[in-house]
Amino acid sequence: MKKVYFLIFLIGLCACTKNNPVNSQEIGIVTGYVFQSGTDIPISGVTVSIESKSYMTTPDGYYKLEDIPTRNQTITANVPGCSSYSRVITVNGGDNQHYIYLSPG
Numbered sequence: 001m002k003k004v005y006f007l008i009f010l011i012g013l014c015a016c017t018k019n020n021p022v023n024s025q026e027i028g029i030v031t032g033y034v035f036q037s038g039t040d041i042p043i044s045g046v047t048v049s050i051e052s053k054s055y056m057t058t059p060d061g062y063y064k065l066e067d068i069p070t071r072n073q074t075i076t077a078n079v080p081g082c083s084s085y086s087r088v089i090t091v092n093g094g095d096n097q098h099y100i101y102l103s104p105g
Contacts (some may be wrong), residue, residue, distance in 0.1 A: 026070045028091040030098055034077055037103040046079040048100065050091075062093040068096075077102060 034046045034057050042061025047054055047066035050073045055063040065075075068091050074099060077085040089098055 026093045028070050028093050028096050030065040030068055030073075030075065030089070030091060030096045032063060032090050032098040032100060032104060033057075034063065034100040037060060037101040042081065043079060043102060046077050046082075046100075046102070047076045048075065050075050076099075081105075 023104065024034060030049075030050060034048065035041060037081050042057070042059070044059045044061060046057040046061070046063070048057060048063040049055075050065050050068050053065045053068060055065055057063045063082045070091050070093050073091050074090050075085075075087055075089050077100045079102065081104065083101040085100055085102055089096070
């Protein structure tokens, strides 16, 4: 009988913690544009990454990285012909904007 009560306890414990926000990680979205340094000229084809998420910028330089855990994250941007870019940013829940400026190099 003790085993049955223990099993019921475990099932209840799992059910209570499954949807508990304390155990879930909050996520954010990072969006922005990549420009040539010192200008408002967009750069397309830039690979912008955070962790395992990557996005290649559109012709207007836009990128969008979704499902990024909220905390300090390193964002990188790389494209042939420009210097590489790496910065630590703070990702909060919801939308986060970050503009990137790349120099020829």
